[in-house]
Amino acid sequence: DVSNVEHEEFKQQFRSDFFAIILVTRGRLDLNINFSEYTVEENSLVVLSPYSIKLLIAVEPGTLTSVIGFRADFITQIGMPKNITDLASYFSNSYDPLWKLQPWESVAILNMFKQLEYTVFRMESHVHGKELIYHQLYILLYEMSALSKKYAKHLTAILSRKENLVVSFINLVQREFKTQRSVKKYASQLNITPKYLT
Secondary structure (H helix, E strand, O other): OOOOOOOHHHOOOEOOOEEEEEEEEEOEEEEEEOOEEEEEEOOEEEEEOOOOOEEEEEEOOOOEEEEEEEEHHHHHHHOOOOOHHHHOOOOOOOEOOEEEOOHHHHHHHHHHHHHHHHHHHOHHHOOOHHHHHHHHHHHHHHHHHHHHHHHOOEOOOOOOHHHHHHHHHHHHHHHHOOOOOOHHHHHHHOOOOHHHHO
């Protein structure tokens, strides 16, 4: 239940270094993501890429959400499938982050969230706990990939130069994070100085 969210960090724009999937199962959230406002209602999913700029504007009382978050290095650590680019291409600022699901799709995603939560809870006591988490996360990502064909729409918004630079940088990181982590190299690819990129 997020109706009592009072954390100050959510009341101003912030960035995070992880992927996030937010499912609203009851109520409504108003969010600002990368300078665009979204109303997230029941049976809606929000897909957030790392470093997207986020702001929680309002939460309707009684709103229920479920959230899964993970870092890119976790995916690297567990061994990425060869088709990871196709599997997670919707985690990009070039796609609309809001997906309005059918009720049965929302239930299916919620059940996957619950199964992941249950497995994390008993990971230490299960002989194959980590492996179960890895496989369940992949199942979720494959399901999300299938849903993305239906719901992930390309954005056509006109961005300012700075906004366009942020989007370009995030897309570069998503493509090359496994082999490149140098700010200097990313800045060079974007034709700007490392200081400006930082």
